[in-house]
Structure formats: structure tokens, C-alpha cells
Amino acid sequence: MTDLAATDPLPKPKRDIAPVLLPIALALLTIPLIGSTSSWLTLTAASLAMGMMIFIMASGLTLVFGLMDVLNFGHGAFIAVGAYVATLVLAPFAASIQADSLWMNLAVLAPAALLSMAVSGALGLVVERVLILPVYGQHLKQILMTTGGLIVAEQTLYALWGPQIIPMPLPASLRGSFILGDVAIAKYRVLAMLIGLAVFIAIQLVLNRTKLGLLIRAGVENREMVEALGYRIRRLFLGVFMTGSALAGLGGVMWALYREQVHASMSDDLTVLIFIVVIIGGLGSIGGCFIGAILVAMVANYGGFLVPKLALVSNILLMVAILMWRPRGLYAVTSR
Amino acid sequence: MSDLLKLSGVHTHIGRYHILQGIDLAVPQGQVTMLLGRNGAGKTTTLRTIMGLWQASSGEISLAGMRIESCATPDIARLGVGYVPESMAVFSDLTVKENLVLAARDGPLDDTQLDWIFGFFPALRRFWLSRAGSLSGGQKQMLSIARAIIEPRKLLLIDEPTKGLAPAIVMALIECLKEIKRKGATILLVEQNFFAARELGDNVLVMDNGTIVHRGEMAALAADVPLQERLLGLSLEAHQ
Numbered sequence: 001m002t003d004l005a006a007t008d009p010l011p012k013p014k015r016d017i018a019p020v021l022l023p024i025a026l027a028l029l030t031i032p033l034i035g036s037t038s039s040w041l042t043l044t045a046a047s048l049a050m051g052m053m054i055f056i057m058a059s060g061l062t063l064v065f066g067l068m069d070v071l072n073f074g075h076g077a078f079i080a081v082g083a084y085v086a087t088l089v090l091a092p093f094a095a096s097i098q099a100d101s102l103w104m105n106l107a108v109l110a111p112a113a114l115l116s117m118a119v120s121g122a123l124g125l126v127v128e129r130v131l132i133l134p135v136y137g138q139h140l141k142q143i144l145m146t147t148g149g150l151i152v153a154e155q156t157l158y159a160l161w162g163p164q165i166i167p168m169p170l171p172a173s174l175r176g177s178f179i180l181g182d183v184a185i186a187k188y189r190v191l192a193m194l195i196g197l198a199v200f201i202a203i204q205l206v207l208n209r210t211k212l213g214l215l216i217r218a219g220v221e222n223r224e225m226v227e228a229l230g231y232r233i234r235r236l237f238l239g240v241f242m243t244g245s246a247l248a249g250l251g252g253v254m255w256a257l258y259r260e261q262v263h264a265s266m267s268d269d270l271t272v273l274i275f276i277v278v279i280i281g282g283l284g285s286i287g288g289c290f291i292g293a294i295l296v297a298m299v300a301n302y303g304g305f306l307v308p309k310l311a312l313v314s315n316i317l318l319m320v321a322i323l324m325w326r327p328r329g330l331y332a333v334t335s336r
Numbered sequence: 337m338s339d340l341l342k343l344s345g346v347h348t349h350i351g352r353y354h355i356l357q358g359i360d361l362a363v364p365q366g367q368v369t370m371l372l373g374r375n376g377a378g379k380t381t382t383l384r385t386i387m388g389l390w391q392a393s394s395g396e397i398s399l400a401g402m403r404i405e406s407c408a409t410p411d412i413a414r415l416g417v418g419y420v421p422e423s424m425a426v427f428s429d430l431t432v433k434e435n436l437v438l439a440a441r442d443g444p445l446d447d448t449q450l451d452w453i454f455g456f457f458p459a460l461r462r463f464w465l466s467r468a469g470s471l472s473g474g475q476k477q478m479l480s481i482a483r484a485i486i487e488p489r490k491l492l493l494i495d496e497p498t499k500g501l502a503p504a505i506v507m508a509l510i511e512c513l514k515e516i517k518r519k520g521a522t523i524l525l526v527e528q529n530f531f532a533a534r535e536l537g538d539n540v541l542v543m544d545n546g547t548i549v550h551r552g553e554m555a556a557l558a559a560d561v562p563l564q565e566r567l568l569g570l571s572l573e574a575h576q
Binding site: 211214215217218220221222224225226227228229230231232233333 | 387389408409410413414419421425427428429430434437438439441483
């Protein structure tokens with residue numbers, strides 16, 4: 001045993017910053033390839049905004065994977081439900097949305113987003129109790145149940161709202177761009193970046209500065225030992241599942257506004273991206289999820305600009321490259 | 337001396353395997369009871385069944401007169417049972433401090449208790465803000481034990497604490513467990529290191545094939561080499 005004096009200075013914990021440097025390196029590497037600084041800045045801003053939206057949708061799923069060991073293939077349902085619920089608020093107040101006043105726009109947008117989160121969170125409660133609870137620890141059944149749940153949710157949305165695509169125009173004050181020299185950055189993308197960053201900081205504060213966060217981090221690593229310390233982890237599971245569902249709902253609203261449309265299968269393509277983000281980030285790692293989301297968005301945007309034909313497979317290639325470097329993801333939290 | 341923990345006719349199945357086949361045992365209050373036996377005898381399963389991590393298929397488990405065989409693990413822990421698993425199970429992503437903050441379930445860390453623990457395990461103070469995953473095996477074991485004793489517990493279930501550790505660390509652990517014992521703790525201790533068993537044990541239970549095949553005083557078993565060889569296949573001296 002090391003015999004150390006009580007007055008010895010405490011060593012600083014080592015930080016693994018290699019994954020943080022990845023998106024920075026990727027961004028710098030593409031400057032000479034893209035050539036035009038204004039195009040590069042526009043693509044980078046687009047990547048960050050897209051990355052933040054994907055992060056919001058994926059953050060709940062990574063905790064659900066890590067903490068609960070649940071393969072939720074129905075996560076996309078919360079995204080679509082969130083977007084549809086927002087239309088219930090945005091449609092009747094279309095005049096306020098199209099008014100050229102930021103505060104009037106936000107006065108409608110904020111309640112719409114909150115309602116979407118509340119409904120998605122409540123749906124998460126039902127899904128956890130009805131679909132997930134009977135199949136804890138049984139991955140194959142989880143895939144079947146949650147995939148079935150996704151199909152039921154999509155068909156229910158079709159039945160309630162119809163098969164047509166519902167337009168969801170951006171609020172008037174969020175249209176257009178901020179012009180900095182010859183660089184144009186869409187206002188909505190800036191808002192998306194700010195919201196994504198706020199969600200990331202909030203999650204990090206909860207995870208790192210509160211006992212609840214400690215429990216979640218410990219539960220991601222070893223659920224059994226958390227229970228042996230006297231904590232009822234089932235309640236924590238439910239809380240995390242509902243929070244993850246609510247965040248997916250928020251992400252759904254933001255994505256629908258980004259695309260300016262809502263449809264029941266809007267989450268189909270997103271789900272693939274979200275799963276890639278969760279896998280390359282490391283199951284259960286919020287930091288890994290954040291970096292993974294930015295990387296995926298960068299590869300999609302830079303790749304789409306530089307080699308459009310590679311766009312379809314670029315994220316798969318990214319996943320392969322990262323898993324070859326770190327087989328358990330950028331930040332391995334669980335041993336799974 | 338009254339019995340704090342009692343198991344009567346406890347059976348445990350894991351999948352299609354019948355691991356515990358009618359365990360009857362008693363752990364007296366304020367004493368250290370050693371649970372010995374060959375690998376695969378069912379020692380770890382016994383501790384996990386008491387802790388509720390595996391559900392007993394039948395039989396009764398009572399703690400201070402209260403039936404607990406149907407209780408969930410968190411409820412058993414809240415009755416004052418501390419558990420140190422064989423795998424140590426420290427939370428690698430959390431710091432030493434965070435591991436102990438979680439273990440101190442109902443309030444802030446008690447400085448007096450913390451100083452007492454640092455007296456045995458100074459490395460924990462040194463690595464207070466380091467991730468538990470960066471600790472050595474011995475330091476992880478210290479943290480695992482510290483987590484179990486950071487608050488007063490009625491009963492400690494400890495599974496092979498000296499396994500794979502260097503002799504110097506084993507000695508430190510033995511001293512720590514002796515001190516915990518002197519403070520009146522009740523301990524059910526699974527151990528393969530018979531030097532540690534002889535140093536710490538008041539009573540001994542020997543398991544084989546999911547049943548208790550011997551019960552008595554540790555000193556008597558330590559003095560009876562033929563009995564050791566019959567029950568364990570080797571003498572205590574040979575196991576050191």
C-alpha cells in the first residue's frame with residue numbers, strides 16, 4: 001500500500017481530450033479542401049446546428065442504453081410525436097408565429113416546445129411501463145416490442161393527422177441569416193446551437209454536480225451495485241426514460257422547424273443517425289454523444305459538399321473508423 | 337449471543353441450476369463468521385441471496401428477526417446490510433469521493449468516519465479526486481470496503497476481500513477488518529485466504545455442493561488439520 005502523507009497535494013484527474021480534438025481537427029482539415037472560407041464557415045455552422053439537434057434527440061437514448069441496457073428502437077416515435085404535438089399549438093397561433101416580433105414568436109414557440117416535451121415524456125412513461133418493463137434484460141424482445149411500438153405510433157399519427165405532410169414554417173423573426181462579411185449564418189441554426197449547448201450544459205451539471213447525476217452515472221456502470229447501496233434504481237430508470245423521451249420530443253420540434261415540415265415517418269432517417277451517434281459516442285456517455293453528434297453532422301455536411309456520392313455511406317465509414325480506434329466508442333462508460 | 341442473521345432451508349436456482357440446496361446458517365451478533373469452501377460450493381451465491389441480488393426459490397432469511405427473503409435489494413441495504421462483492425464493483429467513472437458520497441446514502445460524509453477510514457487506507461485520501469477506475473486492484477478493494485463502512489451497518493457481507501492482492505495490502509485489510517470487528521460489527525466473510533480466516537474468524541461455516549457441511553468455532557477448525565483436509569481438501573497452512 002502506498003504510504004502517503006495527509007498533506008500531499010491531490011493529483012489532478014487525467015482528462016481524455018483526444019475525442020474533443022477530433023471535430024476540431026476535422027474542421028481544420030477541411031478548410032483547404034473546401035477552399036472558400038465563407039463556404040467553410042456556412043458548412044461548419046450548419047454542422048454545429050445539425051449536430052446540436054441530433055445531440056438533443058440522442059442524449060436520452062444513450063442514457064437509456066447505458067443505464068437501463070434497453071435497446072429502444074422506438075425512440076423515433078417520441079421525435080415524431082413531439083413534432084406533431086407542437087403543431088397543435090403553432091397552427092392556431094399562426095398569426096403570432098408570422099408576426100415580425102421575436103418575443104411574440106417565442107411566446108408561442110416556447111409553450112409548443114414545452115407541451116411537446118410533456119406529451120413525449122408522458123408517452124415515455126406509458127411505453128416504459130407497458131412495453132419495456134416486461135422485457136427488461138431480453139434484448140431480442142426489446143427490439144421486437146419497441147419496433148412494434150414505433151409502427152403503432154406512426155400509424156396512429158397517420159390516423160389522427162392524415163398521411164399528408166404538414167407544413168411547419170419557421171417563425172418570421174427566425175427566418176433569414178446573420179451576415180458577417182461575406183458569411184451568412186441562418187438565424188435558426190444559431191438558435192439550435194444555443195438550445196443544444198444549453199441542454200448539454202444542463203445535463204452535464206445534473207450528471208456531475210448532483211447526487212441524482214452521480215446515481216445515473218453509477219447506474220450506467222453497475223446497476224446492481226447501486227441497488228446494493230440502497231437506491232431504488234427502477235424509479236431512476238423511469239425518470240431517465242421519461243427525460244430521454246421528452247428531449248426526443250424537443251428535438252422533434254426543432255428538427256421539424258429546421259425542415260419546415262412534419263410527417264409521421266420523419267424520424268426514420270434520423271433514427272439511423274441517432275444510433276450511429278450513440279454507438280460512436282460510447283453507450284451511456286453524454287460527452288461522447290455530444291462529440292459524436294457534431295462529428296456525424298460534420299461528416300454529413302462537409303462530405304455532402306466535397307464528395308456528394310459518399311454522403312450516403314459517410315456516417316457508416318465514420319462509425320467504422322471510430323470503432324476501429326476505440327471499439328467501445330469515444331468514451332467507454334459501460335462494459336457492454 | 338443472539339443471532340443477527342438466520343437462513344433456514346434456503347434454496348436458490350440460477351436458470352436451471354440448483355445452486356443452494358437447503359442452507360441453514362446463523363450469524364451471531366457482533367461476531368465474524370467465516371464462510372469457507374471450495375470454488376463453486378455456493379459461497380458467493382449465499383451472499384447474493386441474502387442481499388436479494390438473486391431471489392431465494394424457497395426457505396426463510398431473517399435479519400434481526402425480520403423476514404427479508406422477499407425484500408428487494410435496496411430495502412435490504414436500507415435495513416443496514418453492507419455488501420462488498422468479489423468483483424469490488426467500484427464505480428470506475430466516478431471519483432473516490434463520489435463513490436463514498438453515494439455510499440453515504442442519507443446525508444453528507446461524516447468527517448470523523450472518513451478520518452478513521454483514511455487511517456487504514458491513506459491511498460484513498462491521496463486519490464480522493466481521482467477516478468476509481470485509475471486505482472490499483474488493492475486500492476479498489478480498499479474503496480469497496482470503505483464504501484461499505486462509511487456509515488454504520490448492522491451486518492457486513494464481504495466476498496473474498498483479499499483475492500489477488502499483494503501480501504502488504506492483505507495485512508492492511510486484515511487490520512482494518514479487525515478494527516471493524518472490535519467496534520462490534522457483525523460480519524459474514526467469504527475468504528479463501530486461510531491466514532486471514534484464522535486471524536479474523538470467530539465462527540466458521542464450511543460449504544460444499546450448495547449445503548453447509550460443517551459449523552463450529554474457527555479456532556477449533558484451525559487446530560484440526562485432518563478436519564481441514566477432509567472439509568477443504570487441503571490444510572489451512574497449505575492455503576496461505
